[in-house]
Amino acid sequence: MVLCLEQIMKEWKQKGRIFIKGEFVDCASLIQALSKRRLPHLAQELLVEMKSEGLAPNNSTLCALMLCYAENEFFSQSEGVWDEMLNSSWVPSIQIVSELMDAYAKMGHFDKVKRIMDQVISRNFDFVPDLYSVAISCFGKLGKLELMENTLKEMVARGFPVDSATGNTFIRYYSIFGSLTEMETSYGRLKRSRHLIEEEGIRAMSIAYIRERKFYRLSEFLRDVGLERRNVGNLLWNLLLLSFAVNFKMKTLQREFIRMLDAGFGPDLTTFNIRALAFSRMNLFWDLHLSLEHMKHESVVSDLVTYGCLVDAYLDRRLAKNLNFALNKMNVDDSPLVSTDPLVFEAMGKGDFHLSSEAVMEFNRQKKWTYRQLIAIYLKKQYRRKQIFWNY
Incomplete structure (x- = not known):
């Protein structure tokens, strides 16, 4: 195994991918490669080898090592590197903290995620408001809606405002993992905060309605968002037309299409194909050719x-x-x-x-x-x- 490590180090040195400056060495890219190959033990040996040669890993190398341990379930080693760095003068970046929290969360170690949050908050780093947004996304993408809600409550209690991105994140994850009622409650909360729902949130809610075949509720939602909004292109109108086309409500479909044109929106390929699919399946050849x-x-x-x-x-x-x-x-x-x-x-x-x-x-x-x-x-x-x- 040592021979294997020596061969790898020799190969990477020849490629100029290991950098030595004074007593510090940067081999973060090598450790990242070892992590992807699921070889954290070699990364650990690499650290021992460096120290035996009187070299110390720089911060980027230690960060890569910490993530390598976490991603490969060497949790005690990962926590050891994190604590060592945190107790020095090192200030972590939000990117590193985000990756570390994601690595723990994927393995179901939500207590470790909370521990990282508490440590960062206690040191009052500048990116604490961003940390809450990262944590909300971290919990949300795994369907941990209760943890996501608790994080939001803590964020508000500490006096940090809920921005548009965080509000839209809530909508997206409730649309995937929650019920339609929970999703609509989340949308109502966003409206009360006077933030607009963005394209990603609109799409997420629309997919939820479509999968539940709730096309009337979809059309009501689209009207509530505001069909006159132009910063999302034709998305709202196309979804409204789709809500009628799927049930072959042809008169309403045509009427809303004319309203779309009157409102100054030019039909795009999706607009035409929504109508064409309805005409085709209803065998309305004349309408299909006109389209x-x-x-x-x-x-x-x-x-x-x-x-x-x-x-x-x-x-x-x-x-x-x-x-x-x-x-x-x-x-x-x-x-x-x-x-x-x-x-x-x-x-x-x-x-x-x-x-x-x-x-x-x-x-x-x-x-x-x-x-x-x-x-x-x-x-x-x-x-x-x-x-x-x-x-x-």
Whole structure:
């Protein structure tokens, strides 16, 4: 094992990745590499080797060693390095503290996370307000909502204000791990603090409503946020249209689309594809073609979803022979891409052509595909499927 360590050190010295300045040595990158390879014992031997040569690790090396221990469950060694550094004149950065807390939290050692917080707070470092935000995120991403709430209460009790980022963080984690009621309570708290919900929070809440199939509550939430907001682009309007399209409320869908245009919002690809999916599944060919003409007029380029709406609609009505009539107006020799907002698929799923095409492209990633080729393969598959059916 010593020989292995010597070989590694020799190799890294040759690469110029170990730096010696006076009596201090910097080999943080080497320790980080050992951590990723799950070799904390070698990192420990490295420290002993350095000290035997009369060298002392610098602060960046000690930080890397501490994180290496924590990430590989050498907790007593990690705490020893932390205490040693903290009792010196060293001032930790919020980044190091954040990584250390995350490492402990992932292993379920929330008591150690709290210990780090108490030590940092007792020393009154400048980044204490940021520390609370880091802790809230640390607990939230693991679904520890009660710990997250307790941290917020402590933060407020100490006189630190809750900023927009922290409020939106609460919404995001309640939307993932909490109930819809808890999520809505968190949103109400953000509103009372007079902070705006940001795009990430809007998306998180919308996904929660979509997964619970609560589309009326989704539309009410979007109206409450304010459809006139322009700093999130078309997101709010697109989600509102989606809430009606998923239940095929076609009149309301069209009415809200006109309201969107009247409000000065230009439809994007996601807007058009939400409508196209609804038209396709309702076999509303006239509306589908008008939507495609509107896209062309707005210079919005179709993606795989748009083509899928056409192909699925025509094949559903057994009009494959007439498909070329629609495709002649499109750029079928373009390379396939999907630029539609993934939230659309959460609500409406993917069409048969879309799913089939993704499977074909995944099977042969080296080939440069076109829409024309994918359509030809799909039509052939459908034809063969019918032939097999009739043979039985």
